[in-house]
Amino acid sequence: MTFSVTILGSSSALPTSKRFPSAHVLNVHERFYLIDCGEGTQIQLRKYHLPLNRINNIFLTHSHGDHVLGIFGLISTLNLLGRTNDLHIYGVADFEDLLMQNVKFFTDKPSFKVIYHAVDPFKVEEIYTDKHVVVTTVPLRHRVPAVGYLFREAPKQPNIRKDIISKYNLTIADIVSIKNGHDLVLPNGDIIPNSELTYIHSQPRSYAYCSDTLYSERLVGLVKGVDLLYHEATFLHSELELARKTGHSTALQAATVALKANVGKLILGHFSSRYKDIQLFLNEAKSVFQNSYVINDGDTIQVSPKIVDSQFD
Amino acid sequence: MTFSVTILGSSSALPTSKRFPSAHVLNVHERFYLIDCGEGTQIQLRKYHLPLNRINNIFLTHSHGDHVLGIFGLISTLNLLGRTNDLHIYGVADFEDLLMQNVKFFTDKPSFKVIYHAVDPFKVEEIYTDKHVVVTTVPLRHRVPAVGYLFREAPKQPNIRKDIISKYNLTIADIVSIKNGHDLVLPNGDIIPNSELTYIHSQPRSYAYCSDTLYSERLVGLVKGVDLLYHEATFLHSELELARKTGHSTALQAATVALKANVGKLILGHFSSRYKDIQLFLNEAKSVFQNSYVINDGDTIQVSPKIVDSQFD
Incomplete structure (x- = not known):
């Protein structure tokens, strides 16, 4: 039973020729959940052979262009592909009107409904559940209202x-x-x-997506013990002041969250285009939390089943 | 003195992993003019080492997403890069309001002005001129108001x-x-x-960009004798009925325009993602007009100087 994350974009606000803006796909038992939707997400979905039409839920963290500007084109494409299922979008309230205006403008004869669910970026709430996954909001600290998402595999029947x-x-x-x-x-x-x-054969697995955000002690509590944590690391710690000013984190801060929250594995992304050598992020994070990784577009990170007991299989 | 076109996107409405949606950059003497701006244009500009900040004029053909959805992100990025020069955008009137709303939403503290020039898609008009180039509108026949652009190198001093x-x-x-x-x-x-x-050492060179459009006899007259013609070819001629229904052309029709207009060279793009073998477009076009080429993202097509007299150089 798959539980994996594919990285569609790992740049910060300025994309590069190698890094698209933010977007991840979580695969839970071959169900696909899109998290953020930066410009070019539909192109990356095709490039990495992910099934566009099987995405029914999109989770947006905040309304900055590098996290949402791919959604107008994705919706327009889904319409051209003849989609009929409702598409559910979760995000902060301020994006809904503009999204719907763009959808109306760019989608000729809509073949499916777009349903927007405004989430409260300041509350921890279970906002979505199906038989595979439960999604909870994780308040972030950014320049604008922003919310991360914690995905937990639904508890299994014994x-x-x-x-x-x-x-x-x-x-x-x-x-x-x-x-x-x-x-x-x-x-x-x-x-x-x-x-x-x-x-009980195995424990439910979990993935937390936290971008964009300042370092946050509250966040540490909210992602306690997750198997996989994505935490933005826009800057190296030498640029801490710039990170603070722009509402972002450093690799060292991300690793500190991972350490304090005792997560299984940390993945870092949202790198500022000013850095040519991403290895520096890895070194900085590993100095605090050994099980740190830097991501590249196209990477897939598997979370292995957490076997509790296999003697009766 | 350069006169060349770089292809940033060559897909039709559905991008593929190899073809981004429509966007071309015309380089006239190291001045850069962007024509259409499909999703991901800013990524392609970086990939092909084109100077984002030296684009001062963008020419949009019509308001379908695959021709304009990259502009919100591009403008947001130009702002982050600290641009101060005005940015001029030419296009049909119906896009202006939505563009400006998106720019306002996604551009924090704008550092430069975006000036929209609504062009009449039914008229042939000189809409832009500088010391390097003169731009004239070329009415197209699509499902929505659409206009192509003819770029002529400015006449040179003897x-x-x-x-x-x-x-x-x-x-x-x-x-x-x-x-x-x-x-x-x-x-x-x-x-x-x-x-x-x-x-007179050489004659001014010319480039006409014609997408999206049905076959048009009027168009033949308007692009008469241009050095380089880009004409969309969404379908092969076996799909003529579908082309007609959707307001598009076939490779054979594009080549017929090139032949009748006696152009120097024809480049074809905007291929429907239904076709895996683009060679078929080339074969079909060449059967009518020998100097036909199919484009790929990243191609640069040079137009050589048209030497009139070099004995006194």
Whole structure:
């Protein structure tokens, strides 16, 4: 069961010839969630063979052009492709009117509905859930209202122990009942508790997307223990003042969040185009948090299943 | 003296991983004119090492997303780069309001003015002139008001014959006077007519950009004899009905325009993503007009000087 992130854009406000503006695709069990949608996102989706038409939910962090300017073209393209499913967009309230005006202008005879869900950038709220994933907002600290997103794999039903099925000669009805959490009542009246029949194979995985933001202690608490953290690192720490002034973080600060939050892995992006050597970001982050990585467009980061118990598989 | 076109995008409405949406840059004597501005234009400008900040004039053909959606990001980037020169945009009237709204939304503390010049898509008019180029509108026939542009190198001042300078021992004042069209009066009162002192080294070059459009006889007349013609070819002629229905041309029709207009060279683009083999467009066009070429993103097409007389260089 896949849980991975593909990077479509890793530049900050000024794209380069090698780095498009911000956009990530989260793949949870072959369901695709788009996070931010910088200019050229539709081109990157094609380049990296991601299925445009299977994106039903787009999560926007804030209304700066380098995070949203690909959405007008993407919606126009989805329309040309004959999409009929509703498209849900989550983002701060101030973008809705302009988005809808652009959609109206650039989409000839719309074949599907665009539904905008304004999220409160200052609250921690569960804003989306389906059978694969639960999405919670993560307030950020930027020059404009901005919100990150924490994606958690939906809790899984316990598995039934393979050895139990033959031991008690279980019927399909028994199995369904046990999966629903019931105990097993044997013909002789004995009761086998559900916990002795089932096991948790693996824990839900998690991904937090945090861009753009100043260093934030509150954020540390909100992303505690996530498996994969994307935290922007627009600047090196030598430019801390500039980072503060522009509402951004340094690689060292991002790594400090990762360390304090005890995350599994940190990925850094949103690099300012002033830096030619991205290795410097990696070195700086690793000095604080060893499991740090810098991203490039086209990278896919897999989060492995967190096996709890496999002896009954 | 350069006169060349660099292709930034050659796809039709649906970009592919290899072809961005429409945008060309015309270089006339190291002055850069942007024609159309599809999504990702700023990325392509960087990729092909074209100077973003030296573009002062943008010519938009019509208000479909694949021809204009890169302009919001480009303007936002120019602002971040600290541009101060006015930016002039030429296009049909219906795009102005939405453009200005987007510019306002996405451009923080604008450092320069965006000046929109609404052009009449039904008239042939000289809409722009500087000392290097003269731009004339070329009405197109599309589903929405659309206008192409004809760029002609500005007529050159005659050169002074090198042999004349020593023969008559000309002063700087004499040379300026002759360059301004005056005859030369010798000390003895003899008059040497200007035509015997000067020569035309080369003729002005021309480029016509025609996308999107149905086949048009009127267009043939308007691009008569241009050195380089870009004519859209969204479809092969086997899809003529679809081309007609969507307001587009086939490769055969584009080549017919080139033939009838007796142009120097034809370049074809705006290919529908349904075709995997672009060679088919080339074959179809060449069957009508031999000097046909298909374009790819990143191509630069040079137009050589049209030497009239070089014996006095």
